[in-house]
Amino acid sequence: MHYMKKAPCALPVAGPQADLDELINLLIQSGAEALLIVEGGQPLGVVTPTDLLRGVQGSEPEEGAVVLAPEVQA
Numbered sequence: 821m822h823y824m825k826k827a828p829c830a831l832p833v834a835g836p837q838a839d840l841d842e843l844i845n846l847l848i849q850s851g852a853e854a855l856l857i858v859e860g861g862q863p864l865g866v867v868t869p870t871d872l873l874r875g876v877q878g879s880e881p882e883e884g885a886v887v888l889a890p891e892v893q894a
Contacts, residue, residue, distance in 0.1 A: 831856040832852050833857075836859050847867075
């Protein structure tokens with residue numbers, strides 16, 4: 821798994837290579853409203869429940885969204 825420890829901002833943290841299932845499980849287990857994607861100690865972006873639902877549906881990311889890993893898209 822590509823989970824990382826929680827960041828100081830209290831959002832659960834995942835690496836950019838975490839797949840859709842890992843992100844969903846982390847969000848459910850944490851009860852948080854979003855996930856922080858971090859690589860090398862630097863935040864890359866935030867994944868929301870809406871982002872995850874789009875991934876499940878196989879929808880394209882919103883315009884302006886940063887796609888972190890191909891595995892995040894269904």
